[in-house]
Amino acid sequence: MKRLTFIFLMFGFVAQAQQKVSWPNHKKAVIVLTYDDAIASQLNVAIPQLDSAGLTGTFFLTATLNSQTIPLWQAVAAKGYELANHTMYHPCLSTAFKANPVNYAENYSPFMMIREIASMNNLLFAVDGKVNRSYAYPCTELSVGGVNYVDTLRKSGLIKYARIGGGPEAIITDFKHLDPLLVPSWGLPANSTGAELIQYVKKVQASGGMGVFMFHGVGGDYITTPAVAHRQLLAYLKAHQDEIWVATFQQAMDYITR
Numbered sequence: 001m002k003r004l005t006f007i008f009l010m011f012g013f014v015a016q017a018q019q020k021v022s023w024p025n026h027k028k029a030v031i032v033l034t035y036d037d038a039i040a041s042q043l044n045v046a047i048p049q050l051d052s053a054g055l056t057g058t059f060f061l062t063a064t065l066n067s068q069t070i071p072l073w074q075a076v077a078a079k080g081y082e083l084a085n086h087t088m089y090h091p092c093l094s095t096a097f098k099a100n101p102v103n104y105a106e107n108y109s110p111f112m113m114i115r116e117i118a119s120m121n122n123l124l125f126a127v128d129g130k131v132n133r134s135y136a137y138p139c140t141e142l143s144v145g146g147v148n149y150v151d152t153l154r155k156s157g158l159i160k161y162a163r164i165g166g167g168p169e170a171i172i173t174d175f176k177h178l179d180p181l182l183v184p185s186w187g188l189p190a191n192s193t194g195a196e197l198i199q200y201v202k203k204v205q206a207s208g209g210m211g212v213f214m215f216h217g218v219g220g221d222y223i224t225t226p227a228v229a230h231r232q233l234l235a236y237l238k239a240h241q242d243e244i245w246v247a248t249f250q251q252a253m254d255y256i257t258r
Helices: 002-018 040-053 070-078 110-128 150-156 194-207 227-239 249-257
Strands: 029-036 058-061 082-085 134-136 161-163 210-215 244-247
Touching (some): 029 194, 058 134, 134 249, 161 249, 194 210, 244 249
Parallel strands (some): 029 210, 058 082, 082 134
């Protein structure tokens, strides 16, 4: 009898471990479209394509905003897109790319990073009037000045959720152990095809989990996803809206943490 009880308990544990998240409106999976660096091709290409498809996304902005682009991003926020924090000056290691040495990550401290994130939060508040903010680590680096600042960021309370990098295997299914400040995403290489983007979505659908895209340029700028590939992805997502919930980063994470 004890052996049978043990077997039934084990079956129960396995079933619980394999249980999938129940997404809103009986959806089977969630896809999050995120875009980094507040670059022109996002305003000129990505957002018009998203508008046309009736889909949404998250834009991680830096302090490259100016008097010409701030009204444009205000209009983007008014449509329901999420504006999120990508720091003021995008500090990365000097080995990542050449920039002003003042902004190299090795010249920062965790305190400087937190101060900059706080300042960017204030700038974003001036743009969209929102308080709760998501974050993306510049160059997906978790350290500045050789010191990991994730726990410092966590203690600051400035950020609700944060996105890191990853490859096409970055599909989230273990929500019980997901750190809200270390959410993986697929950092797209330049010139990814529509077929590759759709194949990733199909894997997410099969898993019943969440997939997060990390775009930069769309039809221009750098680390560029061709406009046609982006449009093909959106067409697939729109055609499968009965199965796929396309949400902003904060919408998806709010649902998961609830």
